[in-house]
Amino acid sequence: MLNVKNRIVAIVGTATLCLLIHSVEPAQAYEDCTANLFLDRYKRVLPIPLPTLCASDAFSASDAYAFQEKFGASINDTLAGYKLALTGPLLFGATEPIYGRLYSAMLRGDNVKIQLADFVKPMLELEIAYTFAADVPPAVTLADLPGYIATLAPAAELPDLFFDNPAKLGWKDIIALNAGARQVVIGKAIEPGSIDVNGLTLSAHHEGKLVTQGNTGKNIWGNQWQALLFLVEKLNERGYQIRKGNVAISGTVSPMVPVERGHYTFDYGPLGTLQFQVE
Template identity: 30%
Template structure:
């Protein structure tokens, strides 16, 4: 069967737009590969841009090296962030229109300079204007939250929304030793470290640049990058008061409404 990538992008886009779970793409298209999946991702994002959304950054996924080994892959995956996904500290997040919403604690970078290609940590750090406590809300569009790596890449790595806390200058922030404390009401509390993010958050940013460069792309000044999750994701429920604290960096939170 010939792959109709624009048609698959339409399926993904409409599922996200309507909050409607769909079967895995690979169930009907087992020949779909990672390059096809990134093409589907870009085509589905193009549909969003045609509706007026704007690209504001990128996100990294699968940045846990243990998880990568478990899944038999050698590098993380990435997705796109738009202005429609952004929440501010203290905002309300609506569950309506979601399929399987979960929250992850993250560290985010806002760039003050363009960044691309094979850069070292010093170059990556020099391009960062501010560092933020952040949370990503992921929402896989696949039925029963079941998918392959190929499926999740096509689905823009489950990107749904993200929350940014106040930004801090990189000076004086030790990204090697940050501790992240995520509290979801009184239901769940998870603790993680910056080391869980691809060994070091700057290495996650560097790897993103390498992966984008293969496709002739790069990061530009003003964009935000979510470096990856420091813990497992927690399922969201109506009424949840979600808080993240990163000592030495700051706090951020949001409330969940049904």
């Protein structure tokens, strides 16, 4: 069995984050494991207990997605789209990548100011944001999927490692708690044109220093379109459908790194640039 350190490396993309995730407020006992507890701690920016520790041993991936749906509904915000996660090595006990939901208040614009106080443990991932031009039918093919994309945009996801008791963190907890979704900064949208979404190099600099970079063709499938098709299929399994205007981010293509105060700039080649300030 993989040890805790390796499991954490899988989700954050670098071994240095083992120390970071374990620096979150120590685990504690919770008498109330209702949805109100999870939402309250999410909104108060406090470490959140692991749903699997509040559930029976029979807590399945399907149960975790049902929990995510209830957790998302309790946020009381407009559904804006979806995010993919665990699109690299399948660790944390995962048998496949997972998805979470993005809500309107999570989406930020270029040149925004980010507040560290809005996170428990903010991280940075480099992604592509896809906006859909039409509802995506359940039977869409890999070849047809690009035709449903209205625009592409550079995106930087700022997931929050708000998980309490990280030593026992599993993939079902990550599913249930919406894949750590907190904020996504999205740059100027452009029409897809002839851009090869599998051939882009994305880079991020903090105060002029390179902090992370990656190639868009290096996910578990080796293909951005396959990632989006997986998302379509998994949503369909639960009775959901990507709708016109929804945004999807297809999973990080770079090692996840911690967010620090200062100025961040991003270069995504022909896809464009992005920047924001962290305070």
